[in-house]
Amino acid sequence: MLILSRKTGQSLIIGDDVEIKIVSIDGDNVKIGISAPKNVTVMRKELLEVKDENKKAINIDKSSLKKLEKLIKKD
Template sequence: MLVLSRKVNESIKIGDDIELTVVSIDGEQVKIGINAPKNVDIHRKEVYLSIQEENTKAADTASLDILKQLSGSVKQDEKD
């Protein structure tokens, strides 16, 4: 992990398209502004992890549904 120190209004560049700016510091809370292209998803980590968990559940459910459908079509083919 790279650790950098920044003061209010100082920035960090990530590649050519992303800039993080320290907007304010109040006690233990740091506010960060992020400039990035619209196609870059930006989430707090806990939100990102929740989205990943939901996507995994949805994929598992979809996989089971597809397997059930395929299983049913195989059984149907055996009857023909």
């Protein structure tokens, strides 16, 4: 992992066409601006983690579903 120090107004470039600029720093909060082509996906990591968790939750064990179906039919 590359670790850099930047001040407000400074930028860094990733590849040929992605620029990350430090817009402001307020205590523990750092506001950044990202300039990237439309074909480059930019997401907050926590949103990607939630997306992955939701995908895992969708995968229902079919045997458990059958057991639940039997329980519902008993009533």
